[in-house]
Amino acid sequence: MARGNHSYQTCPVCSLSRRAGDMMDGGLVRPPIVELIRQKSPQWSPADSICLSCVNRFRADYVEDILEKDKGELSKLEEEVVTSLRDQEDILAENINPEFDRQLTFGERMADKIAEFGGSWSFILSFGLVLLLWIALNSFLMARHPFDPYPYILLNLVLSCLAALQAPIIMMSQNRQEARDRLRAEHDYRVNLKAELEIRLLHGKIDQLLTNQWQRLLEIQKIQMEMMARPHGPAPRALPKPAEGNQAT
Template sequence: MICQICRQEKDPAELMPAELVRPSVQETIRKVHPEWSGEGYICLSDLNRFRIEHVEDVLETEKGELSALEEEVVSSMKEPEIISKNVNLEFDRKLTLGEQAADRIAEFGGSWGFIGIFAGVILVWIIINSIALAMRPFDPYPYILLNLVLSCLAAMQAPVIMMSQNRQEARDRLGAEHDYAVNLKAELEIRQLNAKLDQLLNHQWQRLLEIQRIQMELMEAHVRKDRSGIYQPNSEGGVV
């Protein structure tokens, strides 16, 4: 058997009847090969190539220019590959030592452990300067040195927390893009699957009608035989 597109002889397992190709995909094929006919065969490699072109045309029509992410999804449909991945692991691999330290500091700064240690240090500071060193405290009331230490701590902690929040936003954005890519590929795959099922059901329905027509002719032949005792051809070429 020969493919209509590449004009090469292929194994029957690598070919699909042209009548089973989705009509919208056939229109895409006719743009490149006007001589395309609904009779004959097309190899699976050429069929997949035109399916990808059809998907690109649909996306460009519905959404305009394709983004890099959408082009990646379309290209992934050429092979049965999985695009699902753990974005958290990939994101963590790209973090520098300073970024990892900022995340650790921000994580510790927002924990109950930090609150407990911080409250304990302040309480000890006040006790030492109010009771233990009541005669000669190094930071007497109103604890100006303590206020300076707390201000410096807040000034250093704020940018560290902001860096961690920026990376969390980048992580969330990467996860959202990945979810969009997975959903887009799933939608395109479902569309193609529905189209294949429609074509298959239509083909099976035509075969069922043909079988039913033959059965009706056989039943008619049996009825005529019972009446006349002989078989005679009818005007439509069937058996009477």
């Protein structure tokens, strides 16, 4: 059919009349696009022509399907990671201090309190004040009848007894602190080991996902290059195959 100086053809896909320059031979369409066209228009075959508008539309649909499939695979990857975490042990990261404190006896708690007070400025200031009062009482206020005259032998005895009792109490507290640190180190090791295994699992799944995406990205790039190669002008048509008689001659 001709209109003016242009010849027109009917596209078998959209059933619209197109100029001959806007038609494309089905043999030039990429196989993935052909499959998509056949799914939506079963009456069309690669031997037929198709308009450029339909080809571009199916190209866009194909790219959109690939992107949607990639998005679905990403969601599936996230679901697999969550499932793997759920199927394994519970979360290892936790605060071990409350459980450790519940196992302490009354004597151990008292030793920790005494060691904590003995290593504070409150103890230093209060003990210094007691020493000053002791010396003042026996040297000035009760100079005639001191209960511990100079050189304060009773004070030395009290200080020696205090040091003898304070040293093992502090050592008991340090031993428990060392046990707490050892338990925390073992717990941190388990947490770090689990995190390392999960990171390795994620790396493997991401590598697999990227490998599957490479082929699709290359396919999208080829389609884009085809769309950019002929922005205007008539579409090329496949060359007819020579007849057997002509080949013989």
